[in-house]
Amino acid sequence: MITDWLLDVAVNIVTWFLGLIPPLDLDPSLTSGEAFQVLADLVEGFGVWVSWPVLVVCVGAVAGTWVIGVGAKGIRALIAHVPQVGGSGD
Amino acid sequence: MRARGWIAAGVVAVFALVPVGLATPAQAADAVRSLSCISSVTCNPANLPIVAELGIGSAGGVTTATGATGAATATGLAGTVGFGTVVGASGAAVGLGLLKVYGVEEGVFIETDPEYDSGVVPGQGPTVVLGGQSLTFFGLLPGDHRFACFKFVGAWSGIRIEYHTSASSTLFASAGTAGGTAATNCASAYGGVQADWGSVFAGGSVTITEVVRYGYYSGGVWQARSDDFAVPQEGYHGTIRTTVGCRAPGSTQLSYVTATARVDVEQGERLPVPPARCDVGIAASVKVEYQADGTMEWIELGAGDARSYVERWPVDYPDCFNGTLTCALKLWRVSEGGMLASCGEVGQYCPSWAAEAKLNPNAYRCTYGPYDVTLAHCSVYRDPSVGVLPNDSGEEDEDGEPVPLPIDAPVPDPLPNPMTNPDGTPAPSPGGESSQPRECFPTGWGVFNPVEWVLKPMRCAFEPSEGKLEEVKAKVQQAWAGSVIAGAIAIGGGIAVAMQSVDPEGCEGPLVAFTLSGLGIMPDFQYSAHPLSACEEPAATVAWWARAVGSAVMLFFAALACVGNITRIVNYSGKGPTS
Numbered sequence: 001m002i003t004d005w006l007l008d009v010a011v012n013i014v015t016w017f018l019g020l021i022p023p024l025d026l027d028p029s030l031t032s033g034e035a036f037q038v039l040a041d042l043v044e045g046f047g048v049w050v051s052w053p054v055l056v057v058c059v060g061a062v063a064g065t066w067v068i069g070v071g072a073k074g075i076r077a078l079i080a081h082v083p084q085v086g087g088s089g090d
Numbered sequence: 091m092r093a094r095g096w097i098a099a100g101v102v103a104v105f106a107l108v109p110v111g112l113a114t115p116a117q118a119a120d121a122v123r124s125l126s127c128i129s130s131v132t133c134n135p136a137n138l139p140i141v142a143e144l145g146i147g148s149a150g151g152v153t154t155a156t157g158a159t160g161a162a163t164a165t166g167l168a169g170t171v172g173f174g175t176v177v178g179a180s181g182a183a184v185g186l187g188l189l190k191v192y193g194v195e196e197g198v199f200i201e202t203d204p205e206y207d208s209g210v211v212p213g214q215g216p217t218v219v220l221g222g223q224s225l226t227f228f229g230l231l232p233g234d235h236r237f238a239c240f241k242f243v244g245a246w247s248g249i250r251i252e253y254h255t256s257a258s259s260t261l262f263a264s265a266g267t268a269g270g271t272a273a274t275n276c277a278s279a280y281g282g283v284q285a286d287w288g289s290v291f292a293g294g295s296v297t298i299t300e301v302v303r304y305g306y307y308s309g310g311v312w313q314a315r316s317d318d319f320a321v322p323q324e325g326y327h328g329t330i331r332t333t334v335g336c337r338a339p340g341s342t343q344l345s346y347v348t349a350t351a352r353v354d355v356e357q358g359e360r361l362p363v364p365p366a367r368c369d370v371g372i373a374a375s376v377k378v379e380y381q382a383d384g385t386m387e388w389i390e391l392g393a394g395d396a397r398s399y400v401e402r403w404p405v406d407y408p409d410c411f412n413g414t415l416t417c418a419l420k421l422w423r424v425s426e427g428g429m430l431a432s433c434g435e436v437g438q439y440c441p442s443w444a445a446e447a448k449l450n451p452n453a454y455r456c457t458y459g460p461y462d463v464t465l466a467h468c469s470v471y472r473d474p475s476v477g478v479l480p481n482d483s484g485e486e487d488e489d490g491e492p493v494p495l496p497i498d499a500p501v502p503d504p505l506p507n508p509m510t511n512p513d514g515t516p517a518p519s520p521g522g523e524s525s526q527p528r529e530c531f532p533t534g535w536g537v538f539n540p541v542e543w544v545l546k547p548m549r550c551a552f553e554p555s556e557g558k559l560e561e562v563k564a565k566v567q568q569a570w571a572g573s574v575i576a577g578a579i580a581i582g583g584g585i586a587v588a589m590q591s592v593d594p595e596g597c598e599g600p601l602v603a604f605t606l607s608g609l610g611i612m613p614d615f616q617y618s619a620h621p622l623s624a625c626e627e628p629a630a631t632v633a634w635w636a637r638a639v640g641s642a643v644m645l646f647f648a649a650l651a652c653v654g655n656i657t658r659i660v661n662y663s664g665k666g667p668t669s
Contacts (some may be wrong), residue, residue: 003554007562014566018573030581036588041250045600046590048624054641065655072659088271 325356328382332390335375339408346373353380410459421468422455430455437471444472444497469497597625597633 030036043052131309200550335344340662403410421433423440433440433454440454447454448464456468487493570576599622606615624633 002551005336007554011566012561015569018569018575021574030584036585039520039585040592042600043589044596045598045620047592048597048599049622049636049640051644053550054644058644062648062651062655065652066322069655069659 209626289505297394319353321357323357326353326354326380326382327355328380328385332387333377333379337374337404339404339412342405372404378667407459410461419463419467419470420457421471422457424455433471434474437468437474441474444469444473448498464494466494469495469499472497472499597623597630600621 274575329350331348331350333346333348335346337344378391380391381388421437421440421443422430423433423443424430431439433443443454451465454465454468455467456463458467598620600620602619602621603616603618605617606612622629624630
């Protein structure tokens with residue numbers, strides 16, 4: 001019953017969070033890609049002038065290292081709270 | 091700050107370009123909430139119009155099994171045969187697309203034709219397409235037969251997939267997430283479970299690590315399986331031809347698609363039948379014929395026609411069958427100003443709509459794709475707290491259309507567990523656990539054991555009650571299905587889909603097209619050209635250098651940003667002592 005209660009609390013928090021913003025009523029063209037065909041055409045058009053694969057790699061690498069950095073700092077902050085381990089946690 | 095700007099741009103770009111190829115639970119639901127009446131929510135053939143109805147997303151093929159020639163009318167009838175499309179992992183059809191549909195009380199078992207077993211490399215099974223949604227079977231063992239029970243569950247947030255074995259009378263059952271091992275049995279499907287498998291089905295694939303011998307459950311006992319195409323003593327040695335009559339949207343004429351294949355099968359073997367599929371519209375008829383070697387005569391092995399109302403769908407609802415829209419029943423609340431507000435995927439945002447609509451029918455509207463339909467069709471959502479409900483009255487109107495139940499029809503009681511072993515004993519539950527009620531205090535000789543007085547109450551206190559986890563999953567999945575986050579991911583998927591059409595080898599540059607008609611001058615003037623075309627010199631060389639220099643600049647700044655991100659982990663800025 002305790003676990004049930006905890007699960008209910010967790011679920012209520014999750015559903016509350018997910019329900020904070022009114023649900024989207026997506027037009028099928030948004031999920032089918034139809035609405036973004038203009039964007040795709042533009043990307044394709046500029047493909048001869050801009051190396052999109054390189055851009056994707058660069059953006060991915062920057063984002064990836066940023067995530068790694070945030071993760072490492074987060075872990076370090078958590079460890080800093082362990083007694084006898086110390087650290088500033090920042 | 092400069093790095094932060096890069097990071098922000100990177101995150102946005104990655105999100106925009108990430109290939110999200112997953113169908114959302116809502117999309118999975120769209121595949122089944124068609125105009126065909128739903129006889130039962132729990133694993134009933136009528137929940138599978140895409141599969142069971144000849145016509146929608148179907149391929150050619152017919153069977154003589156159970157005497158059900160003209161197997162287009164599998165809906166609601168046990169033992170009939172439906173049609174679907176079985177395609178390979180590449181998306182190309184690999185077989186007949188014949189799906190046997192065994193209606194079993196409230197359950198339906200779909201067996202992909204065993205021809206797909208042969209030659210199927212373990213781990214690369216075929217994909218069953220359900221109205222645009224695909225479900226890939228992996229890990230199939232050649233020669234084995236498998237059964238799947240596609241259960242369209244409560245909030246339409248997913249599909250339950252179930253695999254059974256008759257040899258050991260045990261059910262292969264396990265659970266998992268998208269891409270993981272996943273299966274369960276029908277037993278739990280009737281225990282009030284409202285939602286499951288949303289994330290799994292959203293992934294479009296389920297990995298099956300164990301598939302055992304075949305069998306199917308029917309009428310309370312395990313039964314041996316019968317062949318659908320009975321191969322005669324002399325075998326089939328010649329050509330098999332499948333012909334599908336396709337009705338395109340808005341067309342009153344049929345166009346025919348045929349497929350032929352060479353066959354050499356002996357009695358006792360399965361007869362492979364080539365697939366034939368309509369590109370758009372519905373398959374209104376199907377015929378399978380055989381021509382023996384050395385003869386000119388085509389012998390009809392089976393044929394069937396779609397039901398009349400199915401055949402009319404491309405005419406009545408053309409936009410839903412031309413390949414551009416995935417239509418589903420949807421409920422709307424009509425405000426005083428005539429504005430429409432969505433009641434959610436399953437009517438969850440209008441919990442008392444049925445009672446209100448009974449008093450004021452104009453307060454709500456029901457649509458199927460872009461078309462208005464009678465409000466009664468939305469009676470599948472008459473109690474959103476339960477999920478999608480049966481609405482098949484079992485009657486047809488003068489046009490042969492199935493008549494749905496009214497919106498105030500009673501909600502059926504929970505279904506009993508139909509799963510039993512051949513001896514009539516209940517089938518094991520998914521985890522093999524006993525269904526005995528839990529004891530929270532010691533009994534018998536245990537009352538003299540003080541440890542029992544601690545352990546048992548503690549266990550009761552901390553062990554989640556039966557079905558609690560399923561309930562939690564259902565609630566979370568239902569909340570997720572309508573959330574902005576899920577919507578954003580779906581939009582990201584749409585962007586990824588659009589990007590897949592990009593041709594990286596193009597050299598024409600962006601198309602610029604406009605007219606001056608809006609200015610009121612030169613109404614006939616039109617401009618349409620590729621001013622940045624780099625197909626010819628010297629633009630080609632300039633474009634090459636632009637790509638090269640641009641790439642070098644991007645790589646340089648990306649490298650700087652990456653180094654900065656890494657060094658900041660140890661608070662090293664590279665600019666001397668930090669303040």
